[in-house]
Amino acid sequence: MKNQVNKNFYEWVAGFIDAEGCFHIKRKIMSNNKMRYYFEFVIKLHIDDEAVLRTICHILGVGRVVLRPKYNTCSFEVGSEKELRILIDLLDEFQLMGDKYLDYINFREAFFLYFDRSDSVTESLKTKIEEIRANHNTKRASTTLPVNYKRVITDYKLLGFIEGEGSFIVQTRGLTPKFELELTSAQKPLLIDICEYLMLRIQLIADATQPLNLPSKGGIKIRDRKAKGNSKPSVRLEITGIDFLHNYFNVFLSKLEFYSRKKEDFKSFCFICNKLFSKAHIDNEEVKILLLRLSEGMNGARLSTNKLTDKTLTDKIICRDEETPDS
Structure with a gap:
């Protein structure tokens, strides 16, 4: 059972992700012409914010912190299937408050379609994921939250x-x-x-x-x-x-x-x-x-x-x- 300190931090992370987080669904054509999808969660900040990203990385126990001094930026990045499942479990429990929730549920749906499939990447699966990608992040046409969504602020x-x-x-x-x-x-x-x-x-x-x-x-x-x-x-x-x-x-x-x-x-x-x-x-x-x-x-x-x-x-x-x- 999560103690109160961790519960506060997990809620804080959810709020911080609402402000700064980004859910990426990427695709790549392999040398054998097969399509592969990559899923990544990123928080990108000024390089002076390295400490808070390392705190997030340490307490959540997932991801890595990448410094890019040339651009004065640093990033918290989660890209492995195993670690993304941990992050998804966290955000299912500590729900996002704003429109970022729409990016999250798109990301979550595509993630499970891809990794929980029973066979190879079919044309039908690619079509479903591409439909999600076409209405994701800055491409999203609607900001209407699901009917069953209930915003919880703490x-x-x-x-x-x-x-x-x-x-x-x-x-x-x-x-x-x-x-x-x-x-x-x-x-x-x-x-x-x-x-x-x-x-x-x-x-x-x-x-x-x-x-x-x-x-x-x-x-x-x-x-x-x-x-x-x-x-x-x-x-x-x-x-x-x-x-x-x-x-x-x-x-x-x-x-x-x-x-x-x-x-x-x-x-x-x-x-x-x-x-x-x-x-x-x-x-x-x-x-x-x-x-x-x-x-x-x-x-x-x-x-x-x-x-x-x-x-x-x-x-x-x-x-x-x-x-x-x-x-």
Whole structure:
């Protein structure tokens, strides 16, 4: 029986796969003109994310981690039949939440058609698999989930998804913090369900601290965004308001264990929100500048090509706070 720590991690992996995973169904014509199919699951990230991929590889006990320094990428890859069966068992139990589930059930169907066949690869089998390939990943025409599908969101599935797709942002104008999750418009039902789930979790925190007293400003909103250039229309979940972020959303996430380097962005985000909430930056230009610099070192700026060290800035702010009481 899975212990609670592993259960949390397996749920986290499912959420992370929803954000970053890719299921490939490949074919190859052999020298004898026979067709062979290959099945592969991949998570491809920036090379700085090697640690989280090694954690996934170690705990799941499948796959390998491949580094490609020339392209600044690293990948977690599962390609053997035996290991893919283990991954499929995991995802059957810890079901995906979004449209990635459609890629998964296509992959799963083709996988079992191919490996559980009773004889050689027949024309009929090739036709079935090719039909699946023609409506798989970016070629998929419909994003309608199966009638019997029931989306199940958990804390750790959501955290995994956030670590893959979420952004902790501090806008430089006015030092305004916010959290964003942006997906294609087809994924709007998922964001609506995530919004409802978060409100339930946040209400529990509010009831335990300030019953029925959620802040009047800020909160969770979903915004539709029009297509720009070659991009598709999208939908964005936004969480704003320093009170709502500091006292509720950040508190909720702080109770969970991050597995990727996104935890460093979250730590910086929480630190900045704390200082903004306590108004440490008011009439204190030095603290304001340091908070701005700390915010500029988050997200993409945290990559190995950047030299800014968040710990140095954090230490400076702490020292300054000890010298000057918060306003």
